[in-house]
Amino acid sequence: MSDSPPDHTASFGFRDVPANEKEKLVRGVFSSVARNYDLMNDLMSGGVHRLWKDAMVAWLNPQPRLKCLDVAGGTGDIAFRIAKAARKRGGAQLGKVETGGATDKKIDADITVCDINAEMLAEGVKRAEVLGEKSIGWVAGDAQALPMPDNSFDTYTIAFGIRNVTSIEKALEEAQRVLKPGGRFLCLEFSQVVVPGLDVLYDKFSFHILPKLGEVVAGDRDAYQYLVESIRRFPPQAKFARMIEAAGLSQVKIRNLSGGIAAMHSAWKI
Numbered sequence: 597m598s599d600s601p602p603d604h605t606a607s608f609g610f611r612d613v614p615a616n617e618k619e620k621l622v623r624g625v626f627s628s629v630a631r632n633y634d635l636m637n638d639l640m641s642g643g644v645h646r647l648w649k650d651a652m653v654a655w656l657n658p659q660p661r662l663k664c665l666d667v668a669g670g671t672g673d674i675a676f677r678i679a680k681a682a683r684k685r686g687g688a689q690l691g692k693v694e695t696g697g698a699t700d701k702k703i704d705a706d707i708t709v710c711d712i713n714a715e716m717l718a719e720g721v722k723r724a725e726v727l728g729e730k731s732i733g734w735v736a737g738d739a740q741a742l743p744m745p746d747n748s749f750d751t752y753t754i755a756f757g758i759r760n761v762t763s764i765e766k767a768l769e770e771a772q773r774v775l776k777p778g779g780r781f782l783c784l785e786f787s788q789v790v791v792p793g794l795d796v797l798y799d800k801f802s803f804h805i806l807p808k809l810g811e812v813v814a815g816d817r818d819a820y821q822y823l824v825e826s827i828r829r830f831p832p833q834a835k836f837a838r839m840i841e842a843a844g845l846s847q848v849k850i851r852n853l854s855g856g857i858a859a860m861h862s863a864w865k866i
């Protein structure tokens with residue numbers, strides 16, 4: 597794992613690019629994969645990403661009527677799970693839809709998905725329509741400058757999103773800012789394999805098979821090459837935990853998934 601690049605550059609996969617260009621490059625990646633994103637996730641992980649996301653929401657244990665923010669929420673995988681879990685516990689519909697006319701639909705949601713990419717959000721909105729899920733609000737915004745007031749959410753989640761931002765530190769500070777005191781931070785991200793032998797197999801799969809799958813299924817080898825490289829550049833578990841603490845969040849706990857291929861970091865704003 598290499599050290600972070602200097603301040604004026606940011607890592608884009610294995611390349612260091614001017615920091616102010618990374619956002620555009622990342623946007624390009626997700627605009628390109630948005631239509632195939634959900635299918636590709638299943639193919640690439642053999643469906644295991646679903647178990648990881650289930651584990652995240654099980655650990656979050658969302659209660660009804662909490663205000664939940666899912667950042668870099670893309671097509672809504674985490675938000676749909678939170679809605680389902682909270683509804684199961686409360687037995688009631690979350691949020692409400694107020695219709696002030698066919699074109700003036702206002703959603704007062706308990707769950708907000710925020711993502712920088714309109715194409716990813718649009719896929720999420722389509723899924724919500726198909727599922728009849730009305731408890732989720734969809735907001736375009738940058739994890740590093742969230743369009744939300746201070747102290748406004750009970751939970752902040754981010755799944756496979758934070759490694760894509762230009763400044764992880766800024767995104768963590770924003771998480772701390774928007775959480776209410778007593779609020780919960782939970783991050784799911786690819787991490788460092790901790791099982792000897794698994795790392796070799798995982799490397800072979802990542803560098804040889806994944807980009808090929810991206811090329812054949814999504815017609816975009818580069819996007820999936822970026823995915824693999826960005827995973828390798830992301831700080832390992834303990835270092836990321838220290839970054840979370842440095843942003844002012846407390847009681848950081850780590851849970852590895854699939855031998856550290858992914859990991860969850862939980863923390864609280866106190």
Ligand SMILES: C[S@@+](CC[C@H](N)C(=O)[O-])C[C@H]1O[C@@H](n2cnc3c(N)ncnc32)[C@H](O)[C@@H]1O
Pocket residue numbers: 622626667668669670671672673674710711712713716737738739740754755756757760761762
């Ligand atoms: C790998 S996807 C994860 C989507 C979803 N959380 C999931 O687990 O399926 C990464 C998402 O991060 C979003 N993203 C990248 N940079 C971002 C930023 N600076 N602010 C907010 N979202 C960002 C991308 O648009 C993309 O939707």
